[in-house]
Amino acid sequence: MPTYTFRCSEGCYFDALFSMAEVPATAECRNCGGLAKRVITAPHLSATSSAAFQLLDHTARSAHEPAVVDRLPSRGVARPQRVTQNPLHAKLPRA
Template structure:
């Protein structure tokens, strides 16, 4: 639910949660009880992309529901080693 900022004539300001369909242009001020008008503010957008949110969701899920391993992975599931023919690659350290 979006958060909207309201400001009254006395200078009080507060945030309130309303659905986008039900947001009023004016409401009662929480501090002084006067009439508060909705203020146009910048939207609160996230800089994180979809991949970042998926990572956060996965780590939160794994903390509460860890994956249970009941056997070792089979040999067929390992990636095959790639062999290179480049002579310069022979000088690189092996992992």
Template sequence: MPSYSYRCDEGCRFDAIYPMAEVPSETECRSCGATARRGITAPHLSVAGSSAYQLIDRTARSAHEPQVVDRLPARGPGAAVQRTTQNPLHAKLPRS
């Protein structure tokens, strides 16, 4: 359920959780009992961790600033995996 921020005329602020269909525009202040009006706040859209944000940023960055390759990759364990493909179309590709 979403969280809504309220503020009364006395200056008290508090958050309340209501279903979206039942959220009141005014409610009683939890501190002083005065009428508190719902305020406008920024939505909380995601609870993703920092690793998820890093992945999103890296993906967006690669779309606009792709890495430039200036030499062939070094031979190593990764190269052997590429040569052992089972796809018959890969046999038609040029070999180095």
């Protein structure tokens, strides 16, 4: 939900959360109780990487747009086993 900044005639500033469809042009000042007008400010942009946003978008999209499979996986082709060279992995149980 976007944050909007308001300023009253007394010079008080405060922030308020409103949905974009319901944001009022004026609000009651939280400090002095006067009438405050909405102030145009710079948007609060996130510093999150695009990879993080892609993951969030993919997760949200998969909830209402699940991936559709157009054919069954083939049974005859076995996946190659990955072999590790790490000596610590030799102590792990084998499936």
